[in-house]
Amino acid sequence: MFGDYDYEDTHHILPRGALPHQGSSFSETYRCYSAAMMQTMTERPELLYGGKIVLPNSAFVKLSSLHISWPMLFQLTNAAQDRTSHSGVLEFTAEEGRVYVPQWMMQTLLLEEGQFIDIKNVELPLGTFVKIQPQSVDFLEITDPKAVLEQALRNFSTLTVGDIISFKYNDKLYDILVLEKKPEGQGISIVETDLEVDFAPPVGYVEPTPMHRPASAAAAVNQPNLKGSTTSIKEHTVAEDIAFKPFAGSGQKLSGKKHGAPDGTASLADTTNVPAALRLPPGKLFFGYPVVPVKGKGHSDTEPPSSSGGGGGSGGSGGGPPAFTGAGQTLKAARRGAAGSSSTSGSPSRK
Incomplete structure (x- = not known):
């Protein structure tokens, strides 16, 4: 009964020996809206601010019979204005004889509502590079433009040089002009590919002019005053160089009013003197303060031993003054052992 037919995987019944329309292409004319x-x-943001169109169901039937490879990519041509663009397909739910495209695509193709447009399927190479130019300086206000653009391009399947695509971010529309692309050709596919994106300066962007400071002010900031010579150690000592002053900060009041700085604070903050580089001969060190050498045994500045004995007693047998010769007092009663010794060395007992 079915001897003259083969059942294909595509669920289309073809006569025996007949081949699908392998070399054929899809080409139709629709009214564009x-x-x-x-x-x-x-x-629907993916439809209003994306790069895909909506075709009727009859287009899906014809495309299926032609065994078009996925993703389905199309070339849209306005023959009256000689304008061409490319897009993918979002769904097949349009009325018969109609095609719905994003608003930016109608502006690119110079189309009005209800005009005719030619659509045919094409195969585009995977893109590797694209250079774009924002059409407003408002694009610079986006905190992370790379992440925002990556999210917006998920609704696009193709890019064509000369197209001004639009996307919405934070309830604001941004227009992007496609300047360059690689590889060369009519357009590129950006579906499942690593795309390098380069940004051109936005339209209306002006480079900020550098601020030129007066020569005297620049010299005062960049060339601080050098203090001291390069050979004199005396001029590089800590006492003369830093002029340390303790508690030279400013105070704060609980009422919030500013408290005046003590005398000398302003002068310390305003000084810009920088010590000059000190160059010493080999073998000589400088620590920032005068070094007092340690005196030997023969140069003793201690007082001679006291000639008068008694009184407080002598703390040692040396020639120096006695050390640790004081007597202590306690409020507690002395113990037995301590009481005996203290009675012998103390004042005589009363009779």
Whole structure:
């Protein structure tokens, strides 16, 4: 009964010996409308601010019979204005004879609502590089433009040089002009590919002019005053160089009013003197303060031993003054052992 037919995996019944339309291409003419004209109850950002179109169901049937490879990419041509662009397909839910495209694509193709547009399927190479130019300096206000652009390009399948695509971010529309692309050709596919993106200065962007300071002010900032010579150690000592002053900070009041700085604080903050580089001969060291050498045994400055004995007693047998010769007092009663010794060395007992 089915001897003259083969059942293909694509669920299309073909006569025996007949081959699918392998070399054929999809080419149709539709009336073009913007995506905002679709009878949808809710706003669809992927359709309004993306790069894909909506075709009728009959286009899907024909594309299936042609065994078009995925993703399905199309070339859109306005023959009246000789304008061309490329896009992917989002779904096949449009009315017969109509195609819905994003608003930016209608502006690129110079189309009005209801005009005819030619659509045919194409195969585009995977893109590796694209250079874009924002059409407003407002694009510079985006905190992370790379992440925002990566999220916006997920709704696009192709890019064409000369197209001004639009995307929405934080309830604001941004227009982007495609300047260059690689590889060369009509367009590129950006589906499942690593795309390098380069940014050109936005339209209306002006480079900020550098601030030129007066020569005297620049010299005062960049060339501080050098203090001291390069050979005199005396001029590089800590006492003369830093002029340390303790507690030279400023105070704060609980009422919030500023408290005046003590005398000398302003002068310390305003000084810009920098010590000059000190060059010493080999073998000589400088620590920032005068070094007092240690005196030997023959140069003793201690007092001679006291000639008068008694009184407080002598703390040692040396010639120096006695050390640790004081007597202590306690409020507690002396113990037995301590009481005996103290009675012998203390004042005589009363009779």
